[in-house]
Amino acid sequence: MNDRERDGLISSLHNDVLALKDLVRNRENELVKLHREIHKLKSVLQQTTNHLNVTRNEQKQQHQQPQQQSPQRGRLYSLPEQCGDVTTSSQINPHICSSCGMVMPTSPEFALEALSLGGSAPSPSPSPSPTSNSVSAPQLPEVRPKATTKKQGVSAESCVQSIHQSYNVPIPKYDKDFSAKQQIKDAIMDNDFLKNIDASQVRELVDSMYSKCIAAGEFVVREGEAGAHLYVSAAGEFAVMQNGKVLDKMGPGKAFGELAILYNCTRTASIRVLTTSEDARVWVLDRRVFQQIMMRTGLQRIENSVNFLKSVPLLRNLSEELLAKIADVLELEFYAAGTYIIRQGTAGDSFFLISQGNVRVTQKLTATSLEETELRILSRGDYFGEQALINEDRRTANIIALPPGVECLTLDRDSFKRLIGDLCELKEKDYGDESRILAMKQAAENQEIFGSQAQQQQEYPDLKLTDLEVVSTLGIGGFGRVELVKAYHNDRVDTFALKCLKKRHIVDTKQEEHIFSERTIMLSSKSPFICRLYRTFRDDKYVYMLLEACMGGEIWTMLRDRGSFEDNAAQFIIGCVLQAFEYLHSHGIIYRDLKPENLMLDERGYVKLVDFGFAKYIGTSSKTWTFCGTPEYVAPEIILNKGHDRAVDYWALGILIHELLNGTPPFSAPDPMQTYNLILKGIDMISFPKQMSRWAVQLIKRLCRDVPSERLGYQTGGIQDIKKHKWFLGFDWDGLASQLLIPPFVRPIAHSTDVRYFDRFPCDPTEPPDELSGWDAEF
Numbered sequence: 220m221n222d223r224e225r226d227g228l229i230s231s232l233h234n235d236v237l238a239l240k241d242l243v244r245n246r247e248n249e250l251v252k253l254h255r256e257i258h259k260l261k262s263v264l265q266q267t268t269n270h271l272n273v274t275r276n277e278q279k280q281q282h283q284q285p286q287q288q289s290p291q292r293g294r295l296y297s298l299p300e301q302c303g304d305v306t307t308s309s310q311i312n313p314h315i316c317s318s319c320g321m322v323m324p325t326s327p328e329f330a331l332e333a334l335s336l337g338g339s340a341p342s343p344s345p346s347p348s349p350t351s352n353s354v355s356a357p358q359l360p361e362v363r364p365k366a367t368t369k370k371q372g373v374s375a376e377s378c379v380q381s382i383h384q385s386y387n388v389p390i391p392k393y394d395k396d397f398s399a400k401q402q403i404k405d406a407i408m409d410n411d412f413l414k415n416i417d418a419s420q421v422r423e424l425v426d427s428m429y430s431k432c433i434a435a436g437e438f439v440v441r442e443g444e445a446g447a448h449l450y451v452s453a454a455g456e457f458a459v460m461q462n463g464k465v466l467d468k469m470g471p472g473k474a475f476g477e478l479a480i481l482y483n484c485t486r487t488a489s490i491r492v493l494t495t496s497e498d499a500r501v502w503v504l505d506r507r508v509f510q511q512i513m514m515r516t517g518l519q520r521i522e523n524s525v526n527f528l529k530s531v532p533l534l535r536n537l538s539e540e541l542l543a544k545i546a547d548v549l550e551l552e553f554y555a556a557g558t559y560i561i562r563q564g565t566a567g568d569s570f571f572l573i574s575q576g577n578v579r580v581t582q583k584l585t586a587t588s589l590e591e592t593e594l595r596i597l598s599r600g601d602y603f604g605e606q607a608l609i610n611e612d613r614r615t616a617n618i619i620a621l622p623p624g625v626e627c628l629t630l631d632r633d634s635f636k637r638l639i640g641d642l643c644e645l646k647e648k649d650y651g652d653e654s655r656i657l658a659m660k661q662a663a664e665n666q667e668i669f670g671s672q673a674q675q676q677q678e679y680p681d682l683k684l685t686d687l688e689v690v691s692t693l694g695i696g697g698f699g700r701v702e703l704v705k706a707y708h709n710d711r712v713d714t715f716a717l718k719c720l721k722k723r724h725i726v727d728t729k730q731e732e733h734i735f736s737e738r739t740i741m742l743s744s745k746s747p748f749i750c751r752l753y754r755t756f757r758d759d760k761y762v763y764m765l766l767e768a769c770m771g772g773e774i775w776t777m778l779r780d781r782g783s784f785e786d787n788a789a790q791f792i793i794g795c796v797l798q799a800f801e802y803l804h805s806h807g808i809i810y811r812d813l814k815p816e817n818l819m820l821d822e823r824g825y826v827k828l829v830d831f832g833f834a835k836y837i838g839t840s841s842k843t844w845t846f847c848g849t850p851e852y853v854a855p856e857i858i859l860n861k862g863h864d865r866a867v868d869y870w871a872l873g874i875l876i877h878e879l880l881n882g883t884p885p886f887s888a889p890d891p892m893q894t895y896n897l898i899l900k901g902i903d904m905i906s907f908p909k910q911m912s913r914w915a916v917q918l919i920k921r922l923c924r925d926v927p928s929e930r931l932g933y934q935t936g937g938i939q940d941i942k943k944h945k946w947f948l949g950f951d952w953d954g955l956a957s958q959l960l961i962p963p964f965v966r967p968i969a970h971s972t973d974v975r976y977f978d979r980f981p982c983d984p985t986e987p988p989d990e991l992s993g994w995d996a997e998f
């Protein structure tokens with residue numbers, strides 16, 4: 220390793236360390252947040268257990284003294300809800316509200332009840348029920364209403380009533396400037412318990428908060444009291460206290476007081492103003508308003524769900540009543556792009572309806588296959604996941620969320636069976652899996668023939684690496700050099716191109732599979748339009764491919780030197796490529812790296828495809844997802860990761876025609892991202908040079924269609940459709956196939972090691988490190 224490389228390595232390691240430190244810092248922050256969350260939840264839990272203990276004791280007492288009642292019970296029920304929180308002024312007796320003189324509610328249910336009864340005074344229950352299991356504050360037993368059955372009933376029954384009543388009750392709004400709104404919104408989103416509220420709900424909460432000043436030293440919230448408000452600190456400093464001890468301090472922009480409201484418990488801590496110089500200020504939201512906003516949006520959600528269900532074709536004929544039942548049990552779930560919502564072969568208990576976004580359905584067609592075949596894309600209104608529920612079996616396909624993410628309504632197994640499991644459409648659904656698997660088997664058999672050992676039979680079996688003598692370097696690729704070599708064997712001298720690939724580099728860049736695939740496909744391919752691979756070798760540092768030497772040089776070099784090709788030369792080059800594609804596609808192989816750099820001329824001037832590093836066997840009906848290719852040549856579906864097949868080769872063919880005729884590809888920018896953006900804008904955004912023939916432009920446009928299935932060559936006529944296009948009018952396809960056609964550029968070659976059509980490359984004295992993992996055993 221030289222100094223520059225070492226410096227580069229050090230700097231990259233340094234960056235890695237910095238990134239890891241950042242990660243650790245973020246994790247630590249997350250931990251602190253989680254600890255705080257745990258602590259808060261523990262406070263809530265603590266209260267609940269206390270309440271339950273007290274209730275149990277109470278129930279015991281009530282059994283012992285059934286007639287005894289608190290004399291203040293009636294007043295408790297008539298307490299107006301807004302008197303929930305007390306400040307210092309009521310401290311003489313914390314249970315008496317100083318402003319209205321009433322007894323403060325000490326049970327969390329009180330507020331709920333007050334809410335559900337709209338603040339009116341229902342008559343108190345005359346006698347407590349010994350069986351009720353009310354929860355109430357243990358600190359204040361003397362004023363706490365004894366548990367009653369009525370109370371239990373009210374909170375369930377009239378709460379529902381209240382939902383409907385409050386549905387149309389206007390919610391107060393208070394004007395505030397932008398920064399105030401932002402402060403409240405940020406505080407809500409920063410609160411672990413409130414941050415999951417819908418954006419529309421947050422907006423309403425923000426609008427309904429009003430400002431209140433609180434003097435230095437006063438309590439905003441007192442531990443153990445009932446909570447009737449949610450707060451956001453607007454200005455000043457506040458202390459969070461528990462049992463008289465300061466737990467934490469907070470400045471402006473913090474939401475607090477949410478626990479008592481969300482968990483129906485009493486205040487789990489006290490909040491006191493620390494600021495001494497001037498009043499502190501808080502934003503306040505009445506609990507009643509909070510609940511109203513939550514209920515209203517909740518109801519709205521059910522209504523939206525029913526409306527959505529009505530639009531789902533599967534549920535078209537169901538009654539309104541049944542739809543409402545379904546809507547009632549549906550759960551809303553979100554999945555980030557790329558998430559496997561369902562994985563084939565796993566057990567599953569949910570049924571899914573897509574309410575937003577798209578999913579990709581893929582399937583492994585054989586138990587051992589690594590590849591997933593794309594079956595279809597499902598979108599809003601479509602459903603999935605019924606198979607495993609109906610057949611009591613494992614999932615039969617994968618469901619993957621597509622960008623930007625997916626929203627689904629889900630039903631659990633029981634609800635599915637009860638509500639829609641009998642629908643004929645579901646029971647009779649046939650996705651055609653069987654015929655697909657049959658076709659796959661057929662294709663696999665073909666592949667077996669194509670990639671079989673017999674087909675891959677290596678030639679020159681007696682030739683050893685040591686029989687080869689390097690003459691000069693023909694080219695340099697991503698993994699090493701291609702050398703022109705002389706082979707001395709059986710009293711003969713042959714010349715070959717020897718592609719030497721650095722094993723360490725292959726392993727480091729995880730390209731083992733691509734190199735293997737290149738070997739299998741090239742060894743098996745026997746077409747005059749594809750460079751022959753005769754055999755392979757290996758040693759500790761390299762794998763070697765002994766290739767047919769294409770001594771006419773690269774099309775890329777010719778294009779560089781000439782600037783562009785005439786139509787007839789371009790037709791000949793494209794004709795040869797089409798012959799190669801016809802051969803590859805008919806064997807289920809896609810090439811994926813078409814460009815002038817990978818087209819070589821043999822000594823007769825015929826064009827051959829070289830470099831099969833990205834070629835892949837996919838069979839006839841499947842797709843693949845690996846992003847690969849050269850930026851200027853990749854098709855939109857590769858960029859968008861939609862899954863691709865041989866249609867990407869037709870796209871690349873259109874790009875190649877453009878480059879051969881003009882010297883540049885149509886989509887080209889200084890960096891790949893810009894190039895991808897141009898590609899996604901489409902071929903119609905390109906203005907073609909005037910000198911191009913009308914037919915050439917038309918052919919390029921027909922090949923470079925955004926939608927793969929619309930590309931010429933991909934339809935039922937296959938590659939013949941391209942060959943029949945007007946641009947090729949008069950072209951001698953039979954002459955090309957039989958190689959009797961005279962190529963447009965015959966390049967004189969003096970002898971078998973004449974390298975005049977190749978650039979000169981300096982030698983590279985550095986040796987790559989050994990790589991001995993053994994992945995290349997077959998080479």
Ligand SMILES: Nc1ncnc2c1ncn2[C@@H]1O[C@H](COP(=O)(O)OP(=O)(O)OP(=O)(O)O)[C@@H](O)[C@H]1O
Nearest residue numbers: 693694695696697698701716766767768769829830
């Ligand atoms: N059969 C051949 N006959 C003559 N020259 C060849 C042959 N194969 C490759 N070359 C020369 O070597 C160069 C590099 O070869 P190739 O593209 O196959 O290597 P690679 O490591 O796969 O490169 P890449 O980075 O493009 O994947 C070619 O551009 C060409 O100039």
Ligand SMILES: Nc1nc2c(ncn2[C@@H]2O[C@@H]3COP(=O)(O)O[C@H]3[C@H]2O)c(=O)[nH]1
Nearest residue numbers: 259262459475476477478479486487488
């Ligand atoms: N229990 C608890 N409450 C906290 C803490 N930090 C801030 N608070 C807030 O103090 C508030 C007191 O009233 P709530 O119990 O309604 O909600 C509580 C939280 O919003 C903490 O560490 N523990």
Ligand SMILES: Nc1nc2c(ncn2[C@@H]2O[C@@H]3COP(=O)(O)O[C@H]3[C@H]2O)c(=O)[nH]1
Nearest residue numbers: 580594603604605606607614615616650
């Ligand atoms: N087996 C199969 N499932 C599909 C197909 N298209 C969509 N799917 C859905 O993919 C789901 C995967 O999970 P399930 O087997 O429960 O139910 C499956 C179907 O709802 C298909 O062609 N075949």
